[in-house]
Amino acid sequence: MINMNTTHLLANLKIERLNPMQEAVGKAYAENKSLVVLSPTGSGKTLAFLLPLVQNLSPDVDVPQAVVLVPSRELALQIEGVFKSMNTSLRVMSCYGGRPAMDEHRTMRSLKPQVIIGTPGRMNDHLGKGNIEVETLRTLVIDEFDKCLEFGFQEEMSQVLAKLPALSRRVLLSATDCEEIPLFTGMDRMVKLDFLGEGNLAERLDLRIVRSPEKDKLDTLYRLLCTLGEGSTLVFVNYRESVERVVAYLKSRKFPCDAFHGGMEQQDRERALYKFRNGSCPVMVSTDLASRGLDIPGIDHVVHYHLPLNEEAFTHRNGRTARWNASGASYLILHPEEQLPAYLPADTPEFLLPELAPKPIKPCWTTLYIGKGKKDKLNKVDIVGFLCKKGGLSGGDIGRIDVKEHNVFVAVKRSKVRQLLSLVQGEKIKGLKTLIEEAK
Numbered sequence: 001m002i003n004m005n006t007t008h009l010l011a012n013l014k015i016e017r018l019n020p021m022q023e024a025v026g027k028a029y030a031e032n033k034s035l036v037v038l039s040p041t042g043s044g045k046t047l048a049f050l051l052p053l054v055q056n057l058s059p060d061v062d063v064p065q066a067v068v069l070v071p072s073r074e075l076a077l078q079i080e081g082v083f084k085s086m087n088t089s090l091r092v093m094s095c096y097g098g099r100p101a102m103d104e105h106r107t108m109r110s111l112k113p114q115v116i117i118g119t120p121g122r123m124n125d126h127l128g129k130g131n132i133e134v135e136t137l138r139t140l141v142i143d144e145f146d147k148c149l150e151f152g153f154q155e156e157m158s159q160v161l162a163k164l165p166a167l168s169r170r171v172l173l174s175a176t177d178c179e180e181i182p183l184f185t186g187m188d189r190m191v192k193l194d195f196l197g198e199g200n201l202a203e204r205l206d207l208r209i210v211r212s213p214e215k216d217k218l219d220t221l222y223r224l225l226c227t228l229g230e231g232s233t234l235v236f237v238n239y240r241e242s243v244e245r246v247v248a249y250l251k252s253r254k255f256p257c258d259a260f261h262g263g264m265e266q267q268d269r270e271r272a273l274y275k276f277r278n279g280s281c282p283v284m285v286s287t288d289l290a291s292r293g294l295d296i297p298g299i300d301h302v303v304h305y306h307l308p309l310n311e312e313a314f315t316h317r318n319g320r321t322a323r324w325n326a327s328g329a330s331y332l333i334l335h336p337e338e339q340l341p342a343y344l345p346a347d348t349p350e351f352l353l354p355e356l357a358p359k360p361i362k363p364c365w366t367t368l369y370i371g372k373g374k375k376d377k378l379n380k381v382d383i384v385g386f387l388c389k390k391g392g393l394s395g396g397d398i399g400r401i402d403v404k405e406h407n408v409f410v411a412v413k414r415s416k417v418r419q420l421l422s423l424v425q426g427e428k429i430k431g432l433k434t435l436i437e438e439a440k
Contacts, residue, residue, distance in 0.1 A: 006051060012087040013047070021195045022048040029056075029171070032191045036145075036181070037173040039195040041319025045173045046082050049141050053115070053171075056139075059089040062112040064132055066139035069120055069160065071147040073098060073266065074273070074294055076117045079143065083115065090114050095122045098266045105131045120148060120156045127163040138168045142185075144292050145172035146312070149182060158184040175319055176312045205318055206329040207344070208351035215335045218249045221305055223357040224331060225255060225283055230361055231300030232276065235285040236317050238306040246285045246305065255360040260286040271367075271409070271439060278400035278411035280365040280439075291316040302330045311343040365399050366417050370408040371435035382430055383408055390427045391420040409439060 006026070010016070018026070021039045028035055029052035039045050057065050070076050073096035080094045091111050095104050095118035104122075108131060116123075116132065126132050140161070142148050148157055161167075161184055170186055177196070181187050212220035225233060237243055240261040247259045258272040258281045275281035277296055284290065285305075291313065308314040318330045331351060334340065340348060372378050380401045387393045387410070399411030412420060417438060424436055 006055075009051060009054070009086050009088070013082070013085055015047070018047075018051075019044060021045075021193070022051070024193055024195075025049065026052045028191050028193060029053075033168060034170040034187055034190040035172070036187065036190055036192040037171065037195075038177055038193065039173070039175065041175045041316065043195065045143070045175075046079055049143070049171050049173060050079070050083055050086065053139065053141065054083070054086060054088050054090055057090055057114050059114065061114070061136075063136040064113060064116055064134075065136055066115045066141065067123065067132075067137055067164070068115065068117040068141040068143060069123060069148055069157070070117065070143045071119065071153075071292065072096075072262075072289060073119060074269070074289075075143060075292065076119060078294065079117050083117075092117065094118060095126060097122050101125050101129075101131075105129075108132070120153060120160050124156060124160050124163075127160060134164055135166050137164055137166055139171070140164060140167050140169070141171045141173070143173050144175075145181075146174045146176050146178045147292060149178060149185070154182060154184075158182070161185065176315055207318075207348055208329065208331050209340065209348055210331050210333045210351050210353065212333050212335045215337065217305060217333050217335055218246065220333055220353070221246065221303065222250060222253050222255060223353050224303065224333070224351075225250070226357040226360055227353055228301050229358070230282060230363070232279065232296075232298060233283045233301040233303060234276075234290060234296075234299055234317075235283060235303045235305050236291065236308070237285065237287060238309065240287060242306065243285050243287060250283070250285070253360070255283070256281055256363060257283040257285055260284050260290050262287065262289050270404075274402050274409040275367045275439060278365060278367060278402075278409070280363055280367040280399075280411055280414075282361075282363050288313055288317065291319070300328060302328065304330070304332045307332070307334075307338060307341060311341070314341070314343070362414065364414055365411045366414045367439040368410040368412050368417065368420075369435070369437050369439040370410065370429070371406075372429060372432050373404045373406045373408055375405050376430075376432055376434075378408060378429065378432075379403060383410060386424075386427075386429045387412070387420070391424050392416075393420060 022044055025037055025048040076094040076096050080092055083092045091113045092115040093107055093111055093113045210224055240263045243259045243261045247257055250257045258275055260269060260272045276284040302318055308317055383401055387398055397413045397416050402409045
């Protein structure tokens with residue numbers, strides 16, 4: 001087992017203390033074999049299972065010891081990022097669709113990870129090909145288990161679990177409960193920790209109805225977004241085609257926004273997330289793919305352009321704002337033929353739009369793309385030094401920096417970007433020639 005106490009791990013994550021839910025999970029993990037953890041969105045479930053997990057693995061044994069199943073590649077990458085930030089001697093990798101499985105297999109053979117985080121389809125692929133040693137896999141974590149165990153995914157999930165014969169511990173986590181946990185999960189004997197009553201979302205969420213005079217809600221959405229102003233806003237629709245249609249309309253009205261859905265290329269999804277997180281794109285239009293697992297702090301507004309399919313979907317969408325100890329606002333756009341869902345209070349107040357909506361506000365930040373990354377030995381200090389020395393920026397002109405394996409995204413003040421790009425043209429970072437441009 002890894003010789004690292006909780007205090008040291010939290011220090012690496014720059015977290016002072018655990019919350020009651022995280023403490024309860026750690027205690028139950030030490031006492032019991034299988035857990036179901038129900039806790040609101042934004043309450044820290046990732047850290048709740050990662051802390052006891054890493055403390056119960058052997059870093060000097062070069063075989064897979066735990067697998068974490070998640071419903072999306074974004075959640076897989078996010079958990080992998082938190083895991084690496086703990087700075088243990090354990091090795092981790094994520095597996096998901098949208099990239100060659102052969103490349104992942106090569107990484108497995110060279111890295112020898114003790115923890116593998118993956119989506120069910122890709123894990124099924126690797127397990128079916130014998131790419132992963134299963135005899136040593138003792139621990140299974142299913143994050144967002146209600147989504148992973150939905151009826152349409154049950155066959156795939158049952159196939160994955162059938163290929164893991166040596167499991168002795170299972171941990172399931174979500175912000176909403178399942179009516180029934182399938183028998184194939186092996187959760188016949190378990191301890192359930194239910195924190196869904198803690199920090200009630202309804203108490204922190206300001207929910208309003210916005211009436212659209214027409215069945216086509218595009219103009220109403222535009223006016224609402226203009227009225228909401230500078231705050232970050234996540235707009236939910238039910239279909240990928242609707243995402244593209246809404247984004248095309250908003251951009252035609254000069255409103256800054258980005259799309260996010262499962263049909264997009266991974267690099268385009270990642271770029272949209274970076275721009276949304278760093279404030280250079282205030283509005284992201286998405287399917288319910290963005291309703292789960294994504295760590296996007298400080299979302300001010302959630303807009304339901306389409307009615308969610310059920311109350312569970314509504315809960316997960318709203319969980320993107322008013323996270324844990326913060327407040328937020330949620331708007332439900334209804335056209336004349338739509339009724340308020342039965343699970344919402346009949347006295348839900350209306351939000352009245354002004355007759356003359358203000359013009360769209362351009363965000364004060366924009367995102368810079370740099371075509372080198374960690375593989376080229378670049379870090380945040382290098383980026384800040386280069387932008388200040390060669391680009392003429394001050395510390396206040398630079399926002400969030402995301403250093404990836406092969407590139408970097410940096411938020412810089414919009415008012416400075418033209419001068420910056422002119423000054424750094426032809427300049428090298430740490431002796432490296434690279435592409436530096438405004439992210440599209």
